[in-house]
Amino acid sequence: MQEGRNKSLVGVILVLIGIYLLLNRVFGFNLIPFQGLMCFFLGGALLLLYNTKRKTWALVMGSILFFIGFLDGASSLSLHPNIIASGVFLIPGIIFMILYQQTKTLGFLIPASILLWFGGFIMMTIFSIPGVIQGGLFFVFMGMSFVMMYLIGKERIGKWPFVPASILLGFGGVILLTSSLRIAIKLFPIIIPTVLIGIGIYIIFRNRKQQ
Known part of the structure; x- marks a missing residue:
């Protein structure tokens, strides 16, 4: 059953590549460079090998080729640099998490959690x-990586x-709280008149209903 699904998936990949190449040759369609497309194909083949044979090297090499194909496609699509940079951490994080699920080795879980949350x-x-809020969120994300370690591998x-x-x-929460207070203080001259207007409108409409 599993082997049949893999063969079907290979067939789908070949069909998609064939359609892409046909569109490229006939209509000049060039969304992803040919080199990137080949990296996607080889990466997919190696990931299928890992799914069937559980070969760690196939998972690593397949993921790397997928990422190379992603970078090649991103260069032609003008993606935001931070999206590309996040992939540098998310893809190894996913690899480490898969390896942890297979081996239950903490040496994979710890980097997986940190890389995934840092990539996020x-x-x-x-x-x-704002930069101050980003600083607070950085510490919150890193803290959540350790929470994730415990929840997944608490045994x-x-x-x-x-x-x-x-x-x-705690440190991230303090930064976010102080930055929020600073924003509230800056908006304070606007908040008070707005609250007064809202209370006044409420009193007027309530008075009319009573009459």
């Missing part, structure tokens, strides 16, 4: 967030991740 933080920075890792998690989350 870099991905988040594509949004226009093996013990409770020590709570110590760095508490410190990082």
